[in-house]
Amino acid sequence: MDVFAAIEDRRSVKKFDPAHVMTEEEISRLMEAVALTPTSFNIQNYRFVVITDPDSKQKMRDAGWNQAQFTDCSALVVICGDRQAYAKDPARYWANVDPNTREAIVGMIEGYYGTRPEARRDENLRSGSMAAMTLMLAAKAMGYDTCPMVGFDFDAAAGIIELDPEHDIIMAVAVGMALEPARERSGRVPLDELVHRDRFGA
Amino acid sequence: MDVFAAIEDRRSVKKFDPAHVMTEEEISRLMEAVALTPTSFNIQNYRFVVITDPDSKQKMRDAGWNQAQFTDCSALVVICGDRQAYAKDPARYWANVDPNTREAIVGMIEGYYGTRPEARRDENLRSGSMAAMTLMLAAKAMGYDTCPMVGFDFDAAAGIIELDPEHDIIMAVAVGMALEPARERSGRVPLDELVHRDRFGA
Numbered sequence: 001m002d003v004f005a006a007i008e009d010r011r012s013v014k015k016f017d018p019a020h021v022m023t024e025e026e027i028s029r030l031m032e033a034v035a036l037t038p039t040s041f042n043i044q045n046y047r048f049v050v051i052t053d054p055d056s057k058q059k060m061r062d063a064g065w066n067q068a069q070f071t072d073c074s075a076l077v078v079i080c081g082d083r084q085a086y087a088k089d090p091a092r093y094w095a096n097v098d099p100n101t102r103e104a105i106v107g108m109i110e111g112y113y114g115t116r117p118e119a120r121r122d123e124n125l126r127s128g129s130m131a132a133m134t135l136m137l138a139a140k141a142m143g144y145d146t147c148p149m150v151g152f153d154f155d156a157a158a159g160i161i162e163l164d165p166e167h168d169i170i171m172a173v174a175v176g177m178a179l180e181p182a183r184e185r186s187g188r189v190p191l192d193e194l195v196h197r198d199r200f201g202a
Numbered sequence: 203m204d205v206f207a208a209i210e211d212r213r214s215v216k217k218f219d220p221a222h223v224m225t226e227e228e229i230s231r232l233m234e235a236v237a238l239t240p241t242s243f244n245i246q247n248y249r250f251v252v253i254t255d256p257d258s259k260q261k262m263r264d265a266g267w268n269q270a271q272f273t274d275c276s277a278l279v280v281i282c283g284d285r286q287a288y289a290k291d292p293a294r295y296w297a298n299v300d301p302n303t304r305e306a307i308v309g310m311i312e313g314y315y316g317t318r319p320e321a322r323r324d325e326n327l328r329s330g331s332m333a334a335m336t337l338m339l340a341a342k343a344m345g346y347d348t349c350p351m352v353g354f355d356f357d358a359a360a361g362i363i364e365l366d367p368e369h370d371i372i373m374a375v376a377v378g379m380a381l382e383p384a385r386e387r388s389g390r391v392p393l394d395e396l397v398h399r400d401r402f403g404a
């Protein structure tokens with residue numbers, strides 16, 4: 001599927017076919033694409049919990065104001081970030097460069113994140129959100145639709161997925177087979193309010 | 203360009219042709235696609251400052267440890283977020299739905315963001331980072347390459363682009379014509395460390 005077509009046709013879908021099952025091959029293909037999302041210093045700090053188990057989906061729905069997408073989707077991908085990714089053998093993130101470059105970059109990684117816990121969380125939000133966008137576009141190209149979601153109790157969700165406390169939940173994306181087309185776009189801000197030239201306000 | 207090809211071929215490029223100029227039509231096409239990136243409650247809280255002016259690019263390079271991408275790219279897109287977007291006539295974000303639905307959603311928007319300043323900043327990070335990913339893939343499909351960047355002084359950058367203080371800088375993306383292919387991927391984390399099933403650790 002063409003990139004611009006995917007960007008234009010991607011819409012947040014609320015009604016999925018609850019009977020549809022994604023194959024393991026489809027889930028693998030999707031997540032392999034998502035793992036190509038760039039990260040700062042290549043620390044690959046995103047983590048993904050792909051929920052297909054009906055009980056877990058129901059618990060997420062209970063934590064998400066009973067929104068039907070949680071259970072009717074085929075896969076609910078909870079996107080997380082590891083605040084300690086920067087420190088988990090960072091040399092491996094630069095395994096394929098010469099040793100001097102590797103050593104220099106590892107030093108920069110430790111310098112940047114080592115003393116700034118807030119930067120670790122921000123990076124989780126950046127990497128996880130970029131990954132969410134890759135996921136939505138790749139799913140669209142595979143014939144699926146998606147719904148990005150922040151409307152759930154993050155603490156409850158962390159309990160449901162048994163998330164390690166060094167991690168943050170960023171958002172979730174429901175992936176499934178749409179039962180009906182999305183409605184008209186609900187209201188767009190004019191482009192000249194969003195896009196400025198050279199300086200803000202221009 | 204195929205979505206999966208764009209995801210696989212997108213790499214962070216450091217060497218751009220400084221003589222290449224993007225046309226206004228190309229910049230518009232790119233930013234129109236970026237503005238289709240989803241946002242929570244459709245608040246469209248991302249803002250973009252597209253820098254093509256050489257003096258501004260040089261100032262950004264000075265604020266970014268002299269990295270050549272800042273000046274050699276054709277367009278440097280500084281991605282920002284408006285912490286007040288949620289409160290700026292939110293009914294327009296839902297103009298195309300029935301009045302009762304619109305009123306209900308506007309109430310939810312005010313309820314969610316009105317008392318939680320930290321949620322406004324998090325949403326800026328989410329929306330802006332998703333937009334960055336759309337930008338990188340759309341640029342790739344247009345024959346351009348990109349480099350996502352956080353390695354610059356955000357406070358200095360805010361001054362350069364004269365950013366309104368109610369806004370956050372999220373990151374920047376350099377867009378240009380690559381002068382040489384990207385190197386081999388520098389080191390990838392195994393997929394089974396990134397992707398878990400139903401619960402974290404599984």
